[in-house]
Amino acid sequence: MKKHIPIKKFSQNFLVDLSVIKKIIKFINPQLNEILVEIGPGLAAITRPICDLIDHLIVIEIDKILLDRLKQFSFYSKLTVYHQDALAFDYIKLFNKKNKLVRIFGNLPYHVSTSLILHLFKRINIIKDMNFMLQKEVAERLIATPGSKLYGRLSIISQYYCNIKVLLHVSSKCFKPVPKVESIFLNLTPYTDYFPYFTYNVNVLSYITNLAFQKRRKILRHSLGKIFSEKVFIKLNINPKLRPENISILQYCQLSNYMIENNIHQEHVCI
Numbered sequence: 001m002k003k004h005i006p007i008k009k010f011s012q013n014f015l016v017d018l019s020v021i022k023k024i025i026k027f028i029n030p031q032l033n034e035i036l037v038e039i040g041p042g043l044a045a046i047t048r049p050i051c052d053l054i055d056h057l058i059v060i061e062i063d064k065i066l067l068d069r070l071k072q073f074s075f076y077s078k079l080t081v082y083h084q085d086a087l088a089f090d091y092i093k094l095f096n097k098k099n100k101l102v103r104i105f106g107n108l109p110y111h112v113s114t115s116l117i118l119h120l121f122k123r124i125n126i127i128k129d130m131n132f133m134l135q136k137e138v139a140e141r142l143i144a145t146p147g148s149k150l151y152g153r154l155s156i157i158s159q160y161y162c163n164i165k166v167l168l169h170v171s172s173k174c175f176k177p178v179p180k181v182e183s184i185f186l187n188l189t190p191y192t193d194y195f196p197y198f199t200y201n202v203n204v205l206s207y208i209t210n211l212a213f214q215k216r217r218k219i220l221r222h223s224l225g226k227i228f229s230e231k232v233f234i235k236l237n238i239n240p241k242l243r244p245e246n247i248s249i250l251q252y253c254q255l256s257n258y259m260i261e262n263n264i265h266q267e268h269v270c271i
Contacts, residue, residue: 013107013109013175013176013177013178013179014042014043014045014107014175014176015042015045015046015107015133015170015174015175016045016174016175016176017170017171017173017174017175020168020170020174021045021046021049022049023167023168024046024131024133024167024168024185025046025049025050025053027131027167027168027185027187028046028050028103028105028131030050030053030054030103031054032054032055033100034054034100034103034128035058035094035095035098035100035101035102035103036050036054036056036057036058036102036103036104036105037057037058037059037060037091037094037102037103037104037105038050038057038058038059038060038104038105038106039060039086039104039105039106039108039116040060040061040062040086040106040107040108040109041059041061041066041070041106042061042066042107043066043069044069044070044073046105046106046107047059047070047075047079048073048075051075051078051079052075054078055078056078056079056080057078057079057080058079058080058082058094059079059080059081059082060082060084060086060089061081061082061083062083062084062085062086064083067081067083086106086112086116087112087115087116087119091104091120091123091126091127092123092126095126101126101127101128102126102127102128103127103128103129103130103131104120104127104129104130104131105130105131105132106132106133107132107133108132108133108134110135110138113132113134113135113138114138114141114154117130117132117142117154117158117188118154118157121157121158121161124161124162124190125190127190128189128190129187129188129189129190130162130187130188130189131167131185131186131187131188132185132186132188133170133183133184133185134183134184134185134186135179135181135182135183135184136169136181136182136183136184137150137181139166139183139184139186140184141154141155142154142155142158142159142164142186142188143155143158143159143164143166143186146245146246146247146248147245147246148245149245151245152209152213152216152244152245153206153209153210153212153213155249156205156209156249156252157202157205157206157209158188159197159249160197160199160202160205160249160253161188161190161191162188162189162190162191163188163189163191164186164187164188164189165186165187165189166184166185166186167185167186167187168184168185169182169183169184170182170183170184170185171183196249196250197249197250197253198253198257199253199256199257199260200256200257200260200261201256201260204256204259204260205252205253205256208224208227208252208255208256208259209244209252211223211224211227212224212244212247212252213244213245215244216243216244216245217243218243219240219241219242219243220233220238220239220240220241220242220243220244220247221233221240221241223244224255227259227264228240228255228258228259232258236251236254236255236258238251238254238255
């Protein structure tokens with residue numbers, strides 16, 4: 001098979017380490033009759049062993065050359081192939097057609113990973129779980145806790161929706177071409193029975209966190225001063241002199257709910 005030349009604009013780094021691939025398959029643990037969607041099958045490093053275990057897999061790939069390569073594999077008959085951007089794929093239509101929660105996995109390129117994850121959160125009610133290979137910095141932002149320099153809006157929104165587990169640290173040497181950074185494979189499972197956080201409207205939570213972290217070096221009294229008075233912060237037991245990265249997800253939810261309960265005007269902001 002002709003060697004594929006990675007396309008720079010798609011940030012293509014292909015997983016080639018067989019031991020890592022085996023571990024990933026074990027973590028995903030695909031089952032018959034599940035609705036599995038792979039974003040970016042690439043050179044089929046994960047696609048092939050997944051297809052050895054199930055009868056059907058949906059793949060989304062933006063690179064036409066890579067899709068043409070898939071046709072040369074014996075497992076191609078098990079695939080339903082979509083040549084499009086994963087951000088444009090209709091996940092809700094898929095759910096409605098199959099009437100089953102969707103499992104999504106893939107090795108996500110750096111330039112789309114954050115926007116894609118936020119995009120999928122808008123469809124969280126139709127997702128069973130997500131298993132993604134991410135560049136280390138993105139993964140660490142997802143799991144960051146208050147007080148960390150990496151803690152921010154992405155951490156808050158991600159942890160609001162999902163229980164996140166780091167499954168595997170992956171060396172850059174496990175990819176070709178070798179990227180400049182390390183990677184982390186993690187699982188995001190949406191909360192269903194137990195919800196650790198609550199807000200009446202996640203768009204308001206998104207608005208507040210976006211406003212706060214736009215000026216993350218400023219204290220809350222300044223970054224969120226146009227919405228909340230110092231008295232409100234004190235009433236909610238939140239120190240107005242703290243910076244945004246020192247406020248917990250629960251406290252941001254408290255601010256969000258106070259805003260809604262008191263009909264405080266806000267711009268319409270979606271995650």
